[in-house]
Amino acid sequence: MKLAYALLLAALAHHSFAAEFDGTKPLTLKGVVTKVEWQSPHIWIYVDVKEADGKITPWQCEGGAPNALTRQGWTRQTFTIGGEVTIEGWQAKDGTHTCNAKSWALADGRRVLAGSSAEAAK
């Protein structure tokens, strides 16, 4: 676990988390994966989130770099289209439904450490 955390920290970003995302406002999103972009410099996962009133809101969340995630043993197939994920992260300051993910919990209980750029600022 410690090693995974260390490798997560090695998956640092190349843009400013502090400027782009609000580190004071953590959020948790539960939704269904609609699209996976497993590309450099960061993966993006698109998720449909069901609101309390039943309304579906599409979100896009940024994760770690594919090279670093691959070294941790994750692949594009880790995320299945239509599969449930619970994302812990931070919302973009611009108010759009964009987030920077700290971790992704999969339906089978596995937790992908996202290697978010927030870790770089700590």
Add this chain to the structure above:
Amino acid sequence: MKPLLVLLAVLAQATALQQPDGPAPRTADGKADLSGVWNKALVQNTGKQVEPLPFTPEGLKAFNDVWNHIDPTSRCILPGVPRVNTSPYPMQIVQLPDKVIFLYEYMHNFRVIYTDGRGHRKNWEPSLLGDSIGRWDGDTLVVDTVNLTDRTWLDDHGDRHSDALHVTERWRRVSANKIHYEETIDDPKFYTKPWTVGWDIPLAPKDWVVMEYACTDNNKDLYDGHLQNGPLDGSLRDGTAIGQPAPPRR
């Protein structure tokens, strides 16, 4: 910085577990061999060891002006020399009798450093990686780089340099599992005197190879207009970012 210390400790431990340390391997011509895949870590504030930096008025102005610019690497501009050495992700070194080749995972940079006694090139335009030549000082590869543009930054802290920058890197394999790296920043326009910092770089775990990290493949932060001005480490430009203690996070 605590997580970074954890990272270094754990990586050092992981490396040690995989490959017992010993003396540096040597090439046929007797030099300590830098060849291998090295797990260099991101160094966000390269000048931290020698803060406060010896700014000239122009250098301090440029440092504070970072607040008005997006980090060039966020827009996929190559990190340049010396930042290529402090950017994240591993690198591979291939040491040959007349040259040393550096292959960086981060943005697929490569450098071919000739050690055959040639001098700097004449009449070349300044560039992001500049013009580097190498020489051996015992077991240390000394890389001398000039002819750099002022379009790159020194690090995530937003330390700056001018087009007068002259960089001296010193690479020495101190043991089988460790390189000691040093860089000297000599930039009379921005700093009143040269400053030198250094750290160790651990050998990567045995099965690691240099992978793809293509900045322009899907840089949504750039395409969607999310990028903002300022240094990547979130340091402020209120006077606190130029010395100790470390600046507060935004």
